[in-house]
Amino acid sequence: MKRRVNIYKNMMSGISQLLPFIVAGGVFISLSFLFNSYQSNSEIALWFNDTGKLIISFSLPVLAAFIAYAIADRPGLVPGFIAGALALAGGSGFLGALIGGFASGYIALIIIKIFSRLPRSVHGFNAILFFPVLGALFAALFMIGVNLVIEPATTTLITFINGLNVVGVIITGLVAASLMAFDLGGPVNKVTYMLGIATIINGDQSILMAAIMAG
Structure with a gap:
């Protein structure tokens, strides 16, 4: 039961951080429709629309990063951001970022465990070199498989709804x-x-x- 509660809390940690991006991006896109209603294809409307979409695009990296952060603290941030960005680029979307966030957190925990056994003289390099580089590498490799599996399902769902x-x-x-x-x-x-x-x-x-x- 405790593990389920932790999984739920970790997931909600990521979701609570992405919501401001969704809200801000949604408001910008709404303003683009407002300005476009006064003047068709106006530069202001186009700027609000493009900026709103850009803001929303940050939501997947933020989701995955803060799920990973909730699991592994700061070492989870870089692999989490990488996983979320690759979910966005690879088309696996929200579900891909969700899976990638959890995977990145546990990847970071494994790396922390391994490097805790090294001599204390190299511990100073952990936070600035070993944790981010290895975390990003393994998260990126993991997301190759996630995108291959999840992207077709995501595309099918969107096509069905549309x-x-x-x-x-x-x-x-x-x-x-x-x-x-x-x-x-x-x-x-x-x-x-x-x-x-x-x-x-x-x-x-x-x-x-x-x-x-x-x-």
């Missing part, structure tokens, strides 16, 4: 809103909210997130 007809959108919205209201603040509520965040990060129009917020 391809829904009106009836499908209504049913999906009702299910998402019901799950959101099922146990306010509970695990079902948080998992549903995470799915909504994933659709935003992955570039979907996020019909799912709109329904979740309504719920």
